[in-house]
Every structure is written in structure tokens, then in C-alpha cells.
Amino acid sequence: MTWSSGHHTALWKGFLIDLDGTMYHGPVMIPGADKLITEMNRRNIPLLFVTNNSSKTPEEVAEQLRRMGIPASHEQVCTSAVAAASHLAEESPGCKVAAIGENGLVHALENAGLILTDEEPEYVVQGIDRSFNYETLTRAARWIHGGAKYVLTNPDLLLPSDEGLMPGAGSLSAAIQAATAVEPLTIGKPSAILMKQAMDRLGLPAEQVAVIGDNMLTDISAGDHAGCGTILTLTGVTTEGNLEYYLQKTGITPDLVCENLDNLLHNICP
CATH class of the missing domain: 3.40.50.1000 (HAD superfamily/HAD-like)
Structure with missing residues (x-):
């Protein structure tokens, strides 16, 4: 299943990618995550992993990804904890x-x-x-x-x-x-604070960025509020069975809905 609202994916130059439910479930990689990130790196597509999880440092998150075979460096990880600390240090x-x-x-x-x-x-x-x-x-x-x-x-x-x-x-x-x-x-998704920090790090305006995630209430809502493109993967919280419920609950229609990560790869790296 792929569903698109007709948004031109060619406009997207960089991606903010959720982790839990999108790249992995606990210690288990979601099929296709390694292939997706490897291909995006091969094409030099700017990306950041953006997570609401505040329990791990960026170094620990990157190490967890690498153990699963997903290429990642700590510079590519934005956590809600780091965003909160940065916000307070500025304020x-x-x-x-x-x-x-x-x-x-x-x-x-x-x-x-x-x-x-x-x-x-x-x-x-x-x-x-x-x-x-x-x-x-x-x-x-x-x-x-x-x-x-x-x-x-x-x-x-x-x-x-x-x-x-x-x-x-x-x-x-x-x-x-x-x-x-x-x-x-x-601070974290769906708040704009984490999203703004991530976009600043990518160095791209909102209209050239798409958020990839499995959660309509956090990932997709955050992307929508920030003016980014939105790509929903049916790999975690949102499934084909509850998609209609979440569409009605949030009032948001993602630009792209992908059944799995192979499907996503085909759409953003044709």
C-alpha cells in the first residue's frame, strides 16, 4: 500500500527520520531500515535522526543503530534531551x-x-x-x-x-x-522546538524537508506544524487498521503513506 496526496517529492532535499517504530522496535531493526539509510547516504541526501527518547545520549543512539547495521554517527542524532538542554542554555x-x-x-x-x-x-x-x-x-x-x-x-x-x-x-x-x-x-515532537533545532542543523528551509515517522500524533503532527513535508510509515504506532482513526483524530493528511521501508525507499530514491 502506498498513498500519496500528490506532493512533489522532488522538492524534498533533506529528511528528519524518527527512530522507535520507524527504524526499529526496541532492539530489533525494522526490515529495510539499513538499506534505506545506506542508499540515502550513497546519494548524499542530508538526514538527521530525530527522537523524543531522552534516555540515551546521541553517541548511545548512534551506537545502537550501528549495531543493527544502520549507518549512523552521533552528529546525525537529535534527541529531545539535547534540544531541552540547548533551549535552556539559550534562554x-x-x-x-x-x-x-x-x-x-x-x-x-x-x-x-x-x-x-x-x-x-x-x-x-x-x-x-x-x-x-x-x-x-x-x-x-x-x-x-x-x-x-x-x-x-x-x-x-x-x-x-x-x-x-x-x-x-x-x-x-x-x-x-x-x-x-x-x-x-x-520540547519534543509535536512541539516546534525540537523540529526547529533539527532544521537549523540540516541547514534547509521547512519546505525542502520531509519528516519520516510512524506516529501521527507526534512525528506527522510535528512535521505538519513546522511546515515540512510528511511521510507516514505503517511500521509502528500507525497501521493500516488504525490509520483512518488517526487521520480523523489529528485532522492531518500526510503527503505520503508507505506500507513499509522498501516502499518508502522506492518513493524517495526512485
Whole structure:
């Protein structure tokens, strides 16, 4: 199945590619991902991997891709954690930040020159945190009630894993929002903040960029809001069975819908 709205794919010079559900499911590569990226590199097509996952550093993400046989360097990886750190470093250089998250988030904040603290932070930055507990929630609530601004790396409610779905950063954020009545500034898709940083790194205007992803609510919505082209792959969250539901829910029609990655390769590298 391929479906196109008639957008001229020749206008697209660069691509922002989602990872989980588009390139892989957990530790398993989605068929054709290696071939797709190898061919895009062979044709010198600019690309970046753009992920809402805040748990890994760009180096760890690139290494994970290479282990699967997908060529990748850390310079090609944009994570919501790095985008959050860059945003704060620009808005408030050297600010005091409390991090609720994992290795990727902590590294990103430190690398951006921000001061990590548990004492009177100016910002609380929250991502996925698989050790999140009642104590974490209490500290977050007290910091935010004490005047700290609340920043969320990404709003994903659920994440795919080897053993099925698990709660994402957005589910943890729901608890913090309930405890504080404060809505966070969201960095990752579908927010424009991560998308703008990625487009700046590609050095291309929105109309020459297409977003490739499996999730209508994050990837395709982000691309649409940013003015990019949109390519939906039916390889993850969105399937042939629920496509109509997501089209109605988002009110967005992707420029191209591809059943699998071989199908996608044929369309963008004819």
C-alpha cells in the first residue's frame, strides 16, 4: 500500500527520520531500515535522526543503530534531551536545573553548561525516568510549587518495548501536572522546538524537508506544524487498521503513506 496526496517529492532535499517504530522496535531493526539509510547516504541526501527518547545520549543512539547495521554517527542524532538542554542554555545560560530522567538527559544538561542541583532549582526538566517513585513526585511538586519552571522533554504517554507497551515521559508528567496544576513547556515532537533545532542543523528551509515517522500524533503532527513535508510509515504506532482513526483524530493528511521501508525507499530514491 502506498498513498500519496500528490506532493512533489522532488522538492524534498533533506529528511528528519524518527527512530522507535520507524527504524526499529526496541532492539530489533525494522526490515529495510539499513538499506534505506545506506542508499540515502550513497546519494548524499542530508538526514538527521530525530527522537523524543531522552534516555540515551546521541553517541548511545548512534551506537545502537550501528549495531543493527544502520549507518549512523552521533552528529546525525537529535534527541529531545539535547534540544531541552540547548533551549535552556539559550534562554538562561548556566541556570540551576533539577533533572528527573536518565543518562541521556543528565549528560545533555551538563554538556550545555547548566548546573544540576536538588536545592532551589530554577527549572525542573523531566524526561523518561524508569526509577520514578513517590519521592520523585514529591520533590518535583515542591520544586515547582517553590517557583521552578517546568520543562518536559517529550509528551509520549506510551513507549513500545520487547514485552509490550510501557508508560512514557508524558504519563509521568501527568502525575506532576496533577500535583502542581502547572503545564510544562514541551520540547519534543509535536512541539516546534525540537523540529526547529533539527532544521537549523540540516541547514534547509521547512519546505525542502520531509519528516519520516510512524506516529501521527507526534512525528506527522510535528512535521505538519513546522511546515515540512510528511511521510507516514505503517511500521509502528500507525497501521493500516488504525490509520483512518488517526487521520480523523489529528485532522492531518500526510503527503505520503508507505506500507513499509522498501516502499518508502522506492518513493524517495526512485
